[in-house]
Amino acid sequence: xxxxxxxxxxxxxxxxxxxxxxxxxxxxxxxxxxxxxxxxxxxxxxxxxxxxxxxxxxxxxxxxxxxxxxxxxxxxxxxxxxxxxxxxxxxxxxxxxxxxxxxxxxxxxxxxxxxxxxxxxxxxxxxxxxxxxxxxxxxxxxxxxxxxxxxxxxxxxxxxxxxxxxxxxxxxxxxxxxxxxxxxxxxxxxxxxxxxxxxxxxxxxxxxxxxxxxxxxxxxxxxxxxxxxxxxxxxxxxxxxxxxxxxxxxxxxxxxxxxxxxxxxxxxxxxxxxxxxxxxxxxxxxxxxxxxxxxxxxxxxxxxxxxxxxxxxxxxxxxxxxxxxxxxxxxxxxxxxx
Amino acid sequence: xxxxxxxxxxxxxxxxxxxxxxxxxxxxxxxxxxxxxxxxxxxxxxxxxxxxxxxxxxxxxxxxxxxxxxxxxxxxxxxxxxxxxxxxxxxxxxxxxxxxxxxxxxxxxxxxxxxxxxxxxxxxxxxxxxxxxxxxxxxxx
Amino acid sequence: xxxxxxxxxxxxxxxxxxxxxxxxxxxxxxxxxxxxxxxxxxxxxxxxxxxxxxxxxxxxxxxxxxxxxxxxxxxxxxxxxxxxxxxxxxxxxxxxxxxxxxxxxxxxxxxxxxxxxxxxxxxxxxxxxxxxxxxxxxxxxxxxxxxxxxxxxxxxxxxxxxxxxxxxxxxxxxxxxxxxxxxxxxxxxxxxxxxxxxxxxxxxxxxxxxxxxxxxxxxxxxxxxxxxxxxxxxxxxxxxxxxxxxxxxxxxxxxxxxxxxxxxxxxxxxxxxxxxxxxxxxxxxxxxxxxxxxxxxxxxxxxxxxxxxxxxxxxxxxxxxxxxxxxxxxxxxxxxxxxxxxxxxxxxxxxxxxxxxxxxxxxxxxxxxxxxxxxxxxxxxxxxxxxx
Numbered sequence: 001x002x003x004x005x006x007x008x009x010x011x012x013x014x015x016x017x018x019x020x021x022x023x024x025x026x027x028x029x030x031x032x033x034x035x036x037x038x039x040x041x042x043x044x045x046x047x048x049x050x051x052x053x054x055x056x057x058x059x060x061x062x063x064x065x066x067x068x069x070x071x072x073x074x075x076x077x078x079x080x081x082x083x084x085x086x087x088x089x090x091x092x093x094x095x096x097x098x099x100x101x102x103x104x105x106x107x108x109x110x111x112x113x114x115x116x117x118x119x120x121x122x123x124x125x126x127x128x129x130x131x132x133x134x135x136x137x138x139x140x141x142x143x144x145x146x147x148x149x150x151x152x153x154x155x156x157x158x159x160x161x162x163x164x165x166x167x168x169x170x171x172x173x174x175x176x177x178x179x180x181x182x183x184x185x186x187x188x189x190x191x192x193x194x195x196x197x198x199x200x201x202x203x204x205x206x207x208x209x210x211x212x213x214x215x216x217x218x219x220x221x222x223x224x225x226x227x228x229x230x231x232x233x234x235x236x237x238x239x240x241x242x243x244x245x246x247x248x249x250x251x252x253x254x255x256x257x258x259x260x261x262x263x264x265x266x267x268x269x270x271x272x273x274x275x276x277x278x279x280x281x282x283x284x285x286x287x288x289x290x291x292x293x294x295x296x297x298x299x300x301x302x303x304x305x306x307x308x309x310x311x312x313x314x315x316x317x318x319x320x321x322x323x324x325x326x327x328x329x330x331x332x333x334x335x336x337x338x
Numbered sequence: 339x340x341x342x343x344x345x346x347x348x349x350x351x352x353x354x355x356x357x358x359x360x361x362x363x364x365x366x367x368x369x370x371x372x373x374x375x376x377x378x379x380x381x382x383x384x385x386x387x388x389x390x391x392x393x394x395x396x397x398x399x400x401x402x403x404x405x406x407x408x409x410x411x412x413x414x415x416x417x418x419x420x421x422x423x424x425x426x427x428x429x430x431x432x433x434x435x436x437x438x439x440x441x442x443x444x445x446x447x448x449x450x451x452x453x454x455x456x457x458x459x460x461x462x463x464x465x466x467x468x469x470x471x472x473x474x475x476x477x478x479x
Numbered sequence: 480x481x482x483x484x485x486x487x488x489x490x491x492x493x494x495x496x497x498x499x500x501x502x503x504x505x506x507x508x509x510x511x512x513x514x515x516x517x518x519x520x521x522x523x524x525x526x527x528x529x530x531x532x533x534x535x536x537x538x539x540x541x542x543x544x545x546x547x548x549x550x551x552x553x554x555x556x557x558x559x560x561x562x563x564x565x566x567x568x569x570x571x572x573x574x575x576x577x578x579x580x581x582x583x584x585x586x587x588x589x590x591x592x593x594x595x596x597x598x599x600x601x602x603x604x605x606x607x608x609x610x611x612x613x614x615x616x617x618x619x620x621x622x623x624x625x626x627x628x629x630x631x632x633x634x635x636x637x638x639x640x641x642x643x644x645x646x647x648x649x650x651x652x653x654x655x656x657x658x659x660x661x662x663x664x665x666x667x668x669x670x671x672x673x674x675x676x677x678x679x680x681x682x683x684x685x686x687x688x689x690x691x692x693x694x695x696x697x698x699x700x701x702x703x704x705x706x707x708x709x710x711x712x713x714x715x716x717x718x719x720x721x722x723x724x725x726x727x728x729x730x731x732x733x734x735x736x737x738x739x740x741x742x743x744x745x746x747x748x749x750x751x752x753x754x755x756x757x758x759x760x761x762x763x764x765x766x767x768x769x770x771x772x773x774x775x776x777x778x779x780x781x782x783x784x785x786x787x788x789x790x791x792x793x794x795x796x797x798x799x800x801x802x803x804x805x806x807x808x809x810x811x812x813x814x815x816x817x818x819x820x821x822x823x824x825x826x827x828x829x830x831x832x833x834x835x836x837x838x839x840x841x842x843x844x845x846x847x848x849x850x851x852x853x854x855x856x857x858x859x860x861x862x863x864x865x866x867x
Contacts (some may be wrong), residue, residue, distance in 0.1 A: 014440045043439055043457040043471065044419045051456045079458075089467065092355045092456045094389065134396055323442065333419045339605065340617050350614065393758035398636070398734055402620055406680035407686075409601045410606045411620040420678075424618050425629055425729045433729040435612075435619040435629075438641060448636050459618055468788065469618065 001126040003119055004164040004303065005157050007063065008311055009056020010275045011049050011135075012153045012262060012318040015039040017330050022148055025327040031149025033236020035239065037092070037263025039325065040137045040152040042333060046075040047085060047136035051092035053313075057131060058093070060311030061158050065095040069128030069182075070121035072114035074267045075136045076106040081186070089133060107293025108123075108182075108232060110134070110267035111155075112171075116299060118159040119168055130159040136266030142331065144183070147190075149235045151263020153318075155271040157292030166303040172215035175297035178203040182234075182294035185308060200242065203296045208232065208242040211298035214292045216246075219302055223247035227285035228257030230273035232292035234264045253282035261319050274303075276315040281305040317330045340410050341463050347467050350471040354469035357454055358390050359432065360385035370432040393452030393475065394428035401443045422446045426472055440473040451475035480580040482703035484863070485711035487516035488828035490696035490821075493663040493813030495596045499693065501543070502550045505592040508818070509551040512590075515828075516699060517710040525699075526584030527557035529574045531567030531591030532817035534606045536598050537779055540748050547592060557584065561817075564610035565766060567591055568696065568820025569852025569861035573719050575700040584750055585705055590697030591818035610855035614726035619717065621680070623766065624688050626728055626856040628680035631733045631769035635682065638784035638832055640772065642682060646673035647790045648768035648809055649686045650659075654798060656807025658840040663692050663813030687768040694815030696822035714831050717753070717847070720746025720862040726858045738776035739860030747849070747862040748779075755779030758864070759845045760830055761801070762823035764853040765808040775803070778862070781852035800804075805830065820852035820861065829864050 018036045019029040031037075040049075050073055058065060073086050086101035102117055104110035111134035135154035140147035150334030159168070175309045181200035184191045193200070208231060216222070229252045231239035236259045243253055247321040256273035258265065265272050287303040325333070350371075352358035359370030364382035370390060376382045400423050402407075407415040415421060422438040424446065438446060439457055454470040461467065489511025491504050501505075513520050530550045535543050561571040568591035575589035575665035579710040608622035616626060634640045650670050656662040668686065676684040699709075706713035722742035725731045731738065748754055755778060763778070765771035772786035780801055781789040789795070797801035806812045806826040809819060814816065826835075835841040847866040854860065 041439060042414045045458055045466070048456045048458060048468065091351055092468070094356050237418070335417070340609070340613060341605075342614065342618070346614075359685060371727075384652075398629045398633035398684075400621070400625050400632055401678070401681035402532070402625050403678045403680065405677070405685065406619060406622060406624040406628070407604075408622050409604050410618070412601075414620075420681075421620060423621050423625055423629070423680075425734065435616050435621070435729045437620045437725065448632070467618070 001161045002164070003122050003159065003161050003165050004167040006046045006160045006163045006165060007057050007060035007158040008275050008278065009053045009060055009156045009313040010154070010272060010315050010318045011052040011056065011099055011313065012038045012161065013040045013044055014321060014323055015325050016322045017327065021327045030145035031181055031235040031264065034149045034259055034263055036261055037149065037151035038153055039330060039333060045079045046077055046137065047079055049154040050075070050091050050133035052152045053135065054089055054093050054131055054133045056281055056313045057158045057210050059155035061163060063129060065093045065130050067123055068095045068099055068131045069144040070118055070130040071095065071099055071101040071312065072104060072117045072130065072132045073101070074110035074134040076105055076110060076116035076266045077137050090200060094228060099150055107295055107297065108266045108269060108301060109291045109293025110127060111269065111271040112289065112291040112299035112301060115157065115301065116171055116190055122159060123163065126161050128160065129286055132159060134268040134271040136268040138264055139189065139190055144193070145195045149264040151257065151265055153262050153265040153268050153272050155268055155275045165307045165309055166305045167176045169302040169304055170219055171299055171301045172211050172218060173297065173299045174211040174214070174332060176203065176207055178294070178296040182200050203294070204238060205242050205245060207296050207298040208290045208292050210283050210290065211300040212246050215300040215302055221302070226252060226288045228255045228277035228287045229253055230270050230287065231290045233257070233259035233269050233273065250293040258315060267291050272315060276314050279310060279316060280312040283308050342462065344465060355456060357470060359388050359390050359430065361388045368430045368432055370428065370434060390428055390430050392470065394426040394452060396446065396448050396450040396452060397425045397427040397433055398448060399424040399446050424472060426452055437471045438473065439471045472479040483576045483584060483716045484701060484703045484706035485698050485716065485824065485828055486701055486706050486713050487512045487520065487699035488708040489513070489515055490661060490825045490826040491694050492661050493692050493694035493815055496693045501594045502547055504594065504693060504695040505547040505590070506551050507684050508590060508592070509696040512699055514698040519708050522552050524551055524586045525556060525588050526586060527578055528553055528588040529559050530572040530591045531559050531561045531571040531820060532593060533562060533567060537602060537606065538592045539699060540853045553588070559573045560652045563859040564854035565764070565816050565819060566854035566859045566861050567817040568822065569850060569863065570721065570820065570859070572698065572821055572824055572863060573721055573861050574721060576716050579702050581701055585701060588697060589700050590695065590821050592695035593815035593817040594693050595691040595815060596693050610858070616727055618620045623856060624680040624683055626765040627769050628683045629728060630773070631682050634665055634769060634772070637735055638787065640787040642674055643670070644772065644787035644790060645682070645687055645768040648765060648771045649673040651672045651796060652804050652808040652810040654763060655805050656842060657810025658837045659812055661683070661834055662807045662811050663690065664811045682771070683767055689766050689810050689814040692813035692815040694813055694822065696818045696819045696820050696825050696842055698828065699849045703834065712867065714828050714865050714867065716863060717866045718747040718749070718751030719742060719861065720750065721861045722746070723747055723859050724857050728856060736775050737853065737857035737860060739857045740774060740853065740862065743862040744778045747864050751864040757847055758849045760805065760827070760842050760848040761803045761851060762806060762826055763803055763808070763851040765804060765810050766814060768810070770853065771803065771808065776850065778851060785847065797840065797842060805840050805842055820850070823850040823852060824863070831865060831867050
C-alpha cells in the first residue's frame with residue numbers, strides 16, 4: 001500500500017527578532033544567512049505548539065482526533081525531561097488514550113525519527129492514521145555564538161494511506177559516534193558546543209551525505225530528480241557543504257530554507273522545511289528531506305507530491321504573522337534578566 | 339500562589355484543554371464552566387458533554403499592569419508587559435473569562451472575534467498548569 | 480420579631496500599623512465603642528459577638544473570634560467569625576440584628592477587624608485575589624482590580640461612562656476623607672492627578688483602587704426596648720437585606736449590574752417600608768471607583784447607566800441632595816476588609832446623632848441613612864437602613 005502525508009499544519013510563535021538587533025547588542029550576529037528568527041512567547045512551550053500543529057494537521061485533512069492510531073512527538077526542548085509528553089498533547093486534542101505514542105527527544109534528528117515511527121506503524125496498520133508533531137525552541141547561553149540563530153517553530157503531519165498530498169517513497173538512516181559538538185548534559189539547561197568547527201562540520205557532512213546517498217542509491221534516483229531538498233539548518237549556510245557534496249544546487253534548497261526567517265528550529269527544522277517545500281511544490285515534484293542530530297545521526301526521506309491541495313496553515317502564512325521585539329525584550333522573555 | 343492542588347487542577351482538564359461544556363438535557367442551554375444544576379433553568383442536573391468550538395467575541399476586557407497582576411502572573415507581566423484579560427461570549431452562548439495572547443494590548447476591542455488555544459497558564463509546585471487563552475480569530479482557525 | 484437598635488459605635492484609626500496586631504486593633508475599636516455608649520455600659524451584658532474577618536494576615540485560620548473576644552474582656556460568650564469577604568462586617572451586623580430580633584441575646588457586639596499590612600506583597604496579592612472565582616478568574620490573571628476593570632470597561636461601552644466620571648468618585652471621597660481623623664488617607668486630590676495616575680488594570684488606575692488597610696470597628700446592638708437603658712438617641716436598624724450572586728462575573732446575567740446589591744437593597748427598603756428617595760445619606764462600597772457608580776444605580780439612586788452624569792451633577796457631594804461616602808469611603812477612609820461594614824455603621828451612627836468628629840463632614844439634619852457592603856466583586860451583598 002502507498003503511504004504518505006495526507007495533511008499538515010505549521011505554527012510559528014508570533015514574536016520575531018532581527019539580526020540587526022543582535023548586532024546592536026553584541027557587535028555582530030553569528031548565524032549565517034539568518035535574517036530574523038522566531039521567539040516563543042512566555043506562555044508557549046513545545047507542548048502547546050505541538051498541540052496547535054497537531055490540531056491544524058488534523059483539520060487540514062480533515063480528520064477527527066478519534067481516528068488517530070499512532071502519535072509521535074518530537075522536540076529537544078520539551079518542558080519536562082521526565083514526564084510522558086504525548087499525554088498532554090492527546091488530552092489537548094481529545095484523541096483516545098488507547099493510542100500508542102512515543103516521545104522523541106535527545107537530538108535534532110527527533111523530527112524525522114517521529115515521521116519514520118509514523119510510517120513504520122502504518123506499514124503494519126495500513127488503515128490507520130499516524131499523527132506526528134515536531135516542535136522545538138533550542139536554547140543556549142546568551143554568551144555563546146550558537147545562541148544567535150536559535151529560533152522556535154512547529155509542524156504537524158497526518159500520515160496515512162488515503163487522500164495523500166505526497167507519497168512516501170522510502171528512507172535511509174545513519175548513526176555514528178561523535179561528541180563535543182552541540183550537546184547538553186543532563187543537569188544543564190542550555191545547549192553547548194565545544195566549537196571544534198572542522199570536526200563538527202565533518203560529522204554533519206558525513207552523516208547527512210551518507211544517509212542521503214544511501215537513499216538515492218536505494219531508490220535509483222539522481223540529484224536532479226528532486227525539485228526540493230530540505231537539509232537540517234542550524235543556520236542557512238550549513239546545508240551548503242552537504243548539498244554540494246551530494247550534487248544538489250542552491251535553487252533546490254531555496255523553498256526549504258526556513259532558517260532564513262525563522263532561525264534554527266532544532267528537531268522541527270526539517271519538518272517545517274518539509275512543510276515549506278510541500279507548499280512550494282507542484283504535482284510530480286520530488287522532495288528529499290535530510291535531518292541531522294548531533295552525537296550523531298541522520299535520516300533521509302524521499303517524497304513525491306501527488307496533489308496540489310494546500311492546507312490552511314502553511315509556512316508562509318505563519319511566517320507572515322509577526323511582531324518584532326528588541327534585544328532587551330528578548331532577554332526578558334528568555335529569562336536572562338531575572 | 340493560587341494553591342489550586344494538582345488533583346483539583348487535573349479534574350478540570352476537559353474544560354481547560356478542550357472547553358468541554360455541559361448541555362442541559364431539559365432546556366438545551368450550555369453551561370460552561372460546568373454547574374451542578376443548570377444555571378439557566380435551575381431545574382436539571384442531567385447534562386450531555388459537548389466540546390465547544392472555542393470561538394467567540396470579546397464581551398469586555400481589561401489590560402493588567404504590574405499592580406493588577408496576581409503572583410502567578412507576576413513574572414509573565416515583568417517579562418512581557420501588560421496583558422489583556424477578557425470575558426468572551428462563546429458562540430454556543432456561555433461567557434467565560436480568559437487571558438488573551440498573541441495580540442497587541444491596544445488592539446483589543448469589545449466585539450473582537452477570538453478563538454481558544456492551549457497555553458501555559460502558570461506553574462505551581464514545579465508542575466506546569468496548561469489551559470486555554472484566547473487569540474485573535476484572524477490569526478488562525 | 481423585636482425591633483433592633485445600635486447604642487454604641489467605635490473604630491480604630493484606619494491605616495498601616497506595624498506595631499498593632501488584630502488583638503490591639505480590636506481592643507481600640509471596642510474601647511472606642513464603649514466610650515460612645517451614653518450610660519450603663521457593662522461588658523458582662525454582652526451575650527454574643529459576631530466578628531467579621533477575612534484573613535488575619537494568614538496566621539489564625541480557625542477560632543479567631545474566640546481569640547479577640549477574650550482579649551477585650553468578653554470570655555465565654557457566643558463568639559463567631561463571620562466571613563463573606565469584604566462584606567463580612569455588614570453581615571456581622573445583620574447576623575447580630577437577627578440574633579436580637581429572634582430574642583436569643585439582648586445585647587450583642589457586631590464588629591470586624593483586619594490586619595492587611597503585615598504580610599509580604601506577594602501574600603497580600605494572594606489574599607486579595609482569592610475571593611473571586613479562583614479557578615477561572617484568578618487563573619485568567621486577575622485580582623479584584625481586574626474584575627472591576629472588566630465591569631468598568633463594559634459600563635463605559637454600554638452607557639458612555641467616562642474616565643472622568645470614575646475619577647470624580649476618587650476626588651469626592653478624598654475630599655471627604657481629608658475631614659475624617661479616622662481615615663487612612665487625609666489628603667485631597669485633584670481630578671487631573673486622579674485621571675493621570677498609573678494604570679493598574681485598564682481602565683482602572685491607582686486612584687481608582689482602594690488601598691490595603693489595618694483597622695477594626697465595633698458596634699453594640701440591642702433591642703429597641705433595651706436601647707433606652709443605654710441612650711436617649713438609639714439608632715434603629717429599620718431594615719436590612721442580604722443577597723448573593725454568581726461568584727464569577729462571566730456567570731452573571733448582566734456584567735454592569737451587581738444583582739446582589741439590587742436584591743439586598745430591595746429587601747432592606749421593603750423591611751423598612753421605604754424607597755431609595757427616602758435615603759438621605761449613604762455609605763457605599765467603593766472598593767473601586769466604578770463600584771460606587773454601580774451602587775448609585777443598583778441602590779436605585781439613579782437609573783441604570785446614569786451614574787456618570789449623576790455624580791457629575793453633584794448629587795452625591797456632602798452638599799448635594801444624596802451625599803454618598805461622607806466618611807471618605809473605602810477609597811480614602813480605608814478598607815480593612817472584615818471591619819469595613821461595621822465601620823460604615825460607625826460613621827452612620829455619628830452622622831445620625833449629629834456627633835461626627837469634624838463638623839465640616841456632618842451632613843445636616845439627616846434622619847435616615849443606608850449602608851452598602853459588598854463581598855469581593857459582588858458575590859455577597861448586605862444593605863442596611865439606619866434611622867433616628
